[in-house]
Amino acid sequence: MRRKNFWITAAAAAFAVTVLAGCGGNGTGTQTGQAGGESDLLARIQERGKITIAMEGTWAPWTYHEESGTLVGYDVEVGRKLAEKLGVEPEFVEGEWDGLLAGLDAGRYDLMINGVDITPEREEKYDFSTPYAYNRTAVIVRGDYDEIQSMEDLEGKHTANTISSTYAELAERYGAQVTGVDDLNQTFELLLSGRIDATLNAEVSFYDYVKAHPEADVKIAVLDENATQVAIPMRKGEETASLREAVNQALAELEEAGELSALSETYFGIDISRESAQEADGANSGN
Secondary structure: OHHHHHHHHHHHHHHHHHHHHHHHHOOOOOHHHHHOOOOOHHHHHHHHOEEEEEEOOOEOOOEEEOOOOOEEOHHHHHHHHHHHHHOOEEEEEEOOHHHHHHHHHHOOOOEEOOOEEOOHHHHHHEEEOOOOEEEOEEEEEEOOOOOOOOHHHHOOOEEEEOOOOHHHHHHHHOOOEEEEOOOHHHHHHHHHOOOOOEEEEEHHHHHHHHHHOOOOOEEEEEEOOOOEEEEOEEEOOHHHHHHHHHHHHHHHHHHHOOHHHHHHHHHHOOOOOOHHHHHHHHHHOOO
16 A cells, blocks of 8 residues: 555655646746746746846936936936837836946846947846947047157056946057046046046046036047947846746837937937938038
């Protein structure tokens, strides 16, 4: 009797495991099953009804706060439109650059939308969406400073940027000594006070700063002719595969509908959503 009961119990357990496995992976029932199981990030996002998006909130016109305190910017609107396409609500979380990347690594954030350039080093660590913006790097100096005429002139100069940003890495590559800062306003404070020689940043961010601070005596000393690709980094692996596919589809729809171009014109005054358009507009406004 003991031997018979053992085999009955074992068979029942095996049958239960088979049934449970079938319920979880047959593509029916819960949203998690439809999107590929518990390890699928898109499924978890849709199940909870919101997507967590990390950004600095201090880098106009990409992400910043109006006088009323409202979080606005090109990337904020891109995040809202992506969430709408995915059928969920956006939850924006602000922080310093390094902390955002660390939070993405740790799974605290689903996406980071913050004008992130694609670089070979970052591609080793993250999977990126298709580009949704194109960005040219400007070397910004005080109006009376003429010692920098090319990128090579950064050798031995003092600059400031958020550490581990593309701009800091580029400045270091050309031999500059980089001071770490928290945000763009702090960078310009150091520049205008003469504590640094230059700063590298997005061309469009320079024009936005000058628009908000017409009294600031700053200028572009060097403008990189090549535009970098701005995209959305995600954690590597199969966990984010369906999310990347959905984000890419949403970005394609937004571009085709002209919504990315419209947002670009609103926040930058030029169309940075397409490389060819950005270059043409940049040529017209580069005086």
